[in-house]
Amino acid sequence: MAKRASLLAYTVSRLILALPMLFILLTAVFVVLRIVPGDPITALYGGRAPADVVAAARARYGLDRPYWDQYVIYIRQIFTLNFGTSLGEIYRGKSVLDTIIQKLPATIELSIGAMLVASTVGIFAGLVGGVNRDKAVDVAARLYGTIIFAIPIFWMGLMFQLLFGVTLGWLPTSQRFGLTPPPHVTGLYTLDSILAGSWSNFVDAIKHLVLPCLTLGLYLSGFFTKTVRANLLLTVDSDYAEAARARGVRRRAVVYRYAFRNALIPVVTVLGLQFAILFSGAVITERTFSWDGIGTLLLDSINSKDYPMIQGTIVVYAFIIILVSMVIDIINGLIDPRVRY
Amino acid sequence: MATETRSPAAGEITWESLLGPHTFLGRILNPMIQKRRTLAGIMTWIGLFMLIAFVLIALLAPLFSFVGLLRDPILPLCGSDYHYCLPGETRLVNQPPSGNAILGTDYLGRDLFTRVLWGARTSLEIMAIGVILALLVGFPVGLYSGYTGGRLDRILVLVMDSIYAFPSLLLAALIAVILGKGVLNIGIAITVIYVPLYFRVTRNHTLSVKQEMYVEAARALGAKPWTVIWSYIAYNVVVAIPVIFALSAADAILTAAGLSFLGYGIERPIPDWGLDLSDAQGFLSTGIWWTSFFPGIMIVLLTVGLSFLGEGLNDLVNPLLRKERI
Amino acid sequence: MTLSPGETLGVVGETGCGKSTLGKAVLGIMPRNARVRGQIRFGGKDLLKLDDESFRRLRGKDIALIFQDPMTRLNPLLTIEDHFIEEIRSHEDVSRDQARTRARAALESMGIPESRMRNFPHEFSGGMRQRIMIALALVMRPSVLIADEPTTSLDVIVEAQILEILEDLRQAYKMALLLITHNLGIVAEVCDRVAVLYAGKVAEMGPVREIFAKPIHPYTQGLLKSVIHLETKVLSSIEGSPPDLADPPTGCRFHPRCPYAQDVCTREVPALLEYRERQVAACHFAKDFV
Numbered sequence: 001m002a003k004r005a006s007l008l009a010y011t012v013s014r015l016i017l018a019l020p021m022l023f024i025l026l027t028a029v030f031v032v033l034r035i036v037p038g039d040p041i042t043a044l045y046g047g048r049a050p051a052d053v054v055a056a057a058r059a060r061y062g063l064d065r066p067y068w069d070q071y072v073i074y075i076r077q078i079f080t081l082n083f084g085t086s087l088g089e090i091y092r093g094k095s096v097l098d099t100i101i102q103k104l105p106a107t108i109e110l111s112i113g114a115m116l117v118a119s120t121v122g123i124f125a126g127l128v129g130g131v132n133r134d135k136a137v138d139v140a141a142r143l144y145g146t147i148i149f150a151i152p153i154f155w156m157g158l159m160f161q162l163l164f165g166v167t168l169g170w171l172p173t174s175q176r177f178g179l180t181p182p183p184h185v186t187g188l189y190t191l192d193s194i195l196a197g198s199w200s201n202f203v204d205a206i207k208h209l210v211l212p213c214l215t216l217g218l219y220l221s222g223f224f225t226k227t228v229r230a231n232l233l234l235t236v237d238s239d240y241a242e243a244a245r246a247r248g249v250r251r252r253a254v255v256y257r258y259a260f261r262n263a264l265i266p267v268v269t270v271l272g273l274q275f276a277i278l279f280s281g282a283v284i285t286e287r288t289f290s291w292d293g294i295g296t297l298l299l300d301s302i303n304s305k306d307y308p309m310i311q312g313t314i315v316v317y318a319f320i321i322i323l324v325s326m327v328i329d330i331i332n333g334l335i336d337p338r339v340r341y
Numbered sequence: 342m343a344t345e346t347r348s349p350a351a352g353e354i355t356w357e358s359l360l361g362p363h364t365f366l367g368r369i370l371n372p373m374i375q376k377r378r379t380l381a382g383i384m385t386w387i388g389l390f391m392l393i394a395f396v397l398i399a400l401l402a403p404l405f406s407f408v409g410l411l412r413d414p415i416l417p418l419c420g421s422d423y424h425y426c427l428p429g430e431t432r433l434v435n436q437p438p439s440g441n442a443i444l445g446t447d448y449l450g451r452d453l454f455t456r457v458l459w460g461a462r463t464s465l466e467i468m469a470i471g472v473i474l475a476l477l478v479g480f481p482v483g484l485y486s487g488y489t490g491g492r493l494d495r496i497l498v499l500v501m502d503s504i505y506a507f508p509s510l511l512l513a514a515l516i517a518v519i520l521g522k523g524v525l526n527i528g529i530a531i532t533v534i535y536v537p538l539y540f541r542v543t544r545n546h547t548l549s550v551k552q553e554m555y556v557e558a559a560r561a562l563g564a565k566p567w568t569v570i571w572s573y574i575a576y577n578v579v580v581a582i583p584v585i586f587a588l589s590a591a592d593a594i595l596t597a598a599g600l601s602f603l604g605y606g607i608e609r610p611i612p613d614w615g616l617d618l619s620d621a622q623g624f625l626s627t628g629i630w631w632t633s634f635f636p637g638i639m640i641v642l643l644t645v646g647l648s649f650l651g652e653g654l655n656d657l658v659n660p661l662l663r664k665e666r667i
Numbered sequence: 668m669t670l671s672p673g674e675t676l677g678v679v680g681e682t683g684c685g686k687s688t689l690g691k692a693v694l695g696i697m698p699r700n701a702r703v704r705g706q707i708r709f710g711g712k713d714l715l716k717l718d719d720e721s722f723r724r725l726r727g728k729d730i731a732l733i734f735q736d737p738m739t740r741l742n743p744l745l746t747i748e749d750h751f752i753e754e755i756r757s758h759e760d761v762s763r764d765q766a767r768t769r770a771r772a773a774l775e776s777m778g779i780p781e782s783r784m785r786n787f788p789h790e791f792s793g794g795m796r797q798r799i800m801i802a803l804a805l806v807m808r809p810s811v812l813i814a815d816e817p818t819t820s821l822d823v824i825v826e827a828q829i830l831e832i833l834e835d836l837r838q839a840y841k842m843a844l845l846l847i848t849h850n851l852g853i854v855a856e857v858c859d860r861v862a863v864l865y866a867g868k869v870a871e872m873g874p875v876r877e878i879f880a881k882p883i884h885p886y887t888q889g890l891l892k893s894v895i896h897l898e899t900k901v902l903s904s905i906e907g908s909p910p911d912l913a914d915p916p917t918g919c920r921f922h923p924r925c926p927y928a929q930d931v932c933t934r935e936v937p938a939l940l941e942y943r944e945r946q947v948a949a950c951h952f953a954k955d956f957v
Contacts, residue, residue: 024503025503028503032515032519134380139380142380146384146645146648146649146652147645147648149591149648150591150595150641150644150645150647150648151641151644152595152598152599152602152615152637152640152641152644153599154598154599154602154615154618155618155633155637155638155640155641158618158621158622158625158633158637159633159634159637161625162625162630162633162634165626166625166626166628166630238739239734239736239739239740240739240740240741240742240743242696242734242740243734243740243741243800244742244753245696245726246691246694246696246726246727246731246732246734247726247727247731247732247754247757247803247804248723248724248725248726248727248728248754248757248758249727249753249754249757250723250757251723253753253757257742257744257745257753258742261744262742262743262744265744276506276507276508276509277508277509279508279511280508280509280510280511280599283508283510283511283603284510284599284602284603287602287603288622298511299514299603302514302515302518303604321506336743336744337743337744337787337789338743338787338789
């Protein structure tokens with residue numbers, strides 16, 4: 001179909017357009033990191049080593065070169081996907097790219113799980129509220145949407161740990177696994193457990209996922225609730241819904257096919273914009289639950305001023321953003337027949 | 342209602358001139374009063390009261406500690422009578438809530454109730470600095486950029502959107518690392534995060550007001566650009582600001598707390614909710630819940646109050662905004 | 668107002684006189700906070716006393732409504748075919764294929780080929796969308812069609828086409844048509860009888876020929892005088908503007924603008940009485956104008 005071909009062209013053009021933004025981002029990261037007082041070497045040795053050792057280390061990592069040289073090397077390295085080796089305390093010497101790829105699945109699992117929770121709870125609450133405008137249920141939905149955003153994620157996480165982990169003892173409160181992890185295929189423990197055919201591993205992975213995903217998911221559900229409800233109020237009173245009612249279409253059908261489905265479409269679009277919030281939230285959630293993912297990695301590298309790791313993580317993050325927004329655009333194009341390229 | 346109404350003379354200060362339907366305060370307060378029975382109205386008033394309560398707590402806490410109604414937030418407690426420790430005494434670490442300490446003590450033996458109330462000061466200080474500075478920068482820039490347009494506008498939009506797209510917490514963490522710890526520095530970090538928001542909202546409103554007939558008419562009559570910007574555009578755009586102010590303040594509290602929780606931001610031993618939560622996390626598994634619960638609930642209450650205020654105002658004022666200009 | 672089987676009744680009035688609400692009120696799809704009083708008798712029953720489900724079944728099947736602006740009246744997510752299938756299956760228990768066949772027939776009678784049945788609303792022009800709306804309204808062969816300003820947002824050529832279609836369909840299906848419009852020209856061409864509305868009340872009603880040739884009510888007189896012909900040299904209009912229906916004038920609602928208004932007009936509401944055969948008017952001094 002002509003639409004599919006133009007969709008491809010659109011994707012490619014989006015990718016090309018993203019390059020300048022990527023460039024700006026990378027440069028900004030570089031600049032910011034050089035402004036930060038101290039550098040990886042001082043963070044590593046912290047004045048405990050004699051000056052010549054420190055100077056030698058600097059030279060080895062190219063940090064004594066003028067900034068412009070460093071910049072050129074940096075850009076060149078990125079485009080050859082060579083992110084260098086870590087300079088931080090924990091991962092010193094390890095390849096940045098490998099480390100990132102190792103930690104990424106954890107965050108992906110967390111994000112997907114959280115989005116599932118968020119969308120299910122949020123859409124349900126928004127739907128119930130929007131359809132029953134101004135009744136008690138609606139008031140409850142509106143209050144829910146407002147209050148859930150006001151609860152700091154880390155506190156909610158702590159309270160969940162307290163309730164479910166300590167008091168009730170039902171669920172583990174930290175880490176991704178209690179038993180030994182399943183053999184590594186994708187890094188997603190749930191998937192790997194299934195692939196290895198190990199039921200106990202699967203259950204273990206799920207049990208560890210519940211609290212973090214619940215925490216992050218409930219937090220994000222507020223957004224879904226508010227948006228779905230607001231959109232629903234508009235679509236329920238829309239001209240086409242009114243026309244359908246005038247034709248004798250059943251109320252349930254009007255609510256679902258006319259109001260609800262049309263209300264969901266803008267939600268998909270705005271979803272992409274929420275990605276930054278998702279990431280911030282994931283970082284905090286990971287810290288709260290000692291979840292070994294990108295967020296924890298990033299925090300650790302900021303603390304030890306591990307330039308290569310920070311730069312690498314941000315580049316990967318930027319790629320993911322671009323990927324996500326493209327996917328969202330594509331989904332939008334598939335579900336909304338009005339979208340043309 | 343007065344049986345005869347007259348416009349106040351220029352410079353005259355009366356109730357009418359301060360709170361009348363054409364003034365900034367009036368346009369906010371009138372819906373709040375007229376629609377006080379609606380959900381939005383109730384939310385606004387509850388939010389306002391909660392905010393005032395917290396401000397009072399923040400202002401009065403040092404006074405109360407000074408006169409002894411509250412304990413000191415930094416000094417540890419010892420002994421069965423919970424007195425301030427003398428050298429050599431063992432601290433009353435992590436004691437549960439009791440008659441001697443309403444909310445218990447923390448991991449260093451300090452009175453939790455006092456720390457929790459003092460924490461309001463830190464949070465409100467950071468929030469105030471951050472959001473007010475963001476307003477002072479974002480509002481005029483957005484106004485000017487939206488009105489003037491052109492290349493400057495395009496560049497500014499690009500810059501602001503880039504900042505806006507970046508995860509706020511991480512950006513704040515980076516800035517905090519650059520500037521260092523302390524209330525002022527964190528406040529500035531918050532400012533940087535929220536300037537794009539104020540810029541965006543102001544600019545959008547400016548763009549739509551700019552199209553209005555009365556602006557065109559004013560310019561046709563020869564009004565100077567500055568007069569047009571201030572008396573016509575700013576006057577209409579500014580009504581949207583309190584909503585953004587409240588909502589960004591709510592978010593700022595959460596971000597600041599998040600920063601302290603992650604370890605960037607406030608030096609110990611300053612009482613700060615996020616920091617105290619971070620310290621308390623390690624003891625959770627041994628069943629010590631009060632040090633985690635109470636600081637957190639304070640964050641929730643303050644943020645909920647500000648959110649109620651912002652969302653309520655939004656429902657009250659914004660429909661009016663649209664109607665008035667049609 | 669009365670509407671007999673097979674006849675076309677035009678309802679005219681200025682903007683804000685309440686004629687658009689008429690269609691929605693008859694079908695019972697007024698907004699949540701609306702109160703409808705009085706009687707709407709259809710087929711011997713009072714519609715306002717029906718339960719929800721019975722009323723729903725009646726909509727689209729016995730009484731149909733087409734709206735003014737066709738651009739926003741179709742669900743952007745459903746194909747044209749889907750609209751029809753949904754409509755038919757809301758009233759009858761048939762299979763999707765059977766419904767599809769009937770949809771095809773209805774659309775083809777409106778000049779929309781089968782190849783376009785799976786297109787979405789946004790792929791059609793305004794005129795075509797209105798034709799789709801009409802086809803959708805008539806697919807269940809209702810006995811009454813209420814058309815709320817069906818051609819107002821369309822250009823003149825399309826308007827003529829639509830009117831022709833309506834007339835053909837009406838004759839083919841022996842359908843009664845309630846045509847709501849502000850355009851007196853359309854009324855003259857298409858309608859058998861006309862009701863002139865002012866400020867929510869019927870000012871005059873009767874056969875089109877009689878009303879246009881010999882109007883009784885001063886408002887109707889003013890309306891007809893303001894119509895522009897080729898020979899018009901001076902523009903004539905009715906002084907003043909329509910009242911706010913939330914706070915209408917006392918007595919006869921037209922009295923502030925009526926050149927013949929007397930004291931009684933400000934106090935008493937005139938009754939709708941028959942002054943000529945089948946022609947009724949609500950004016951204290953109607954006799955003087957007959």
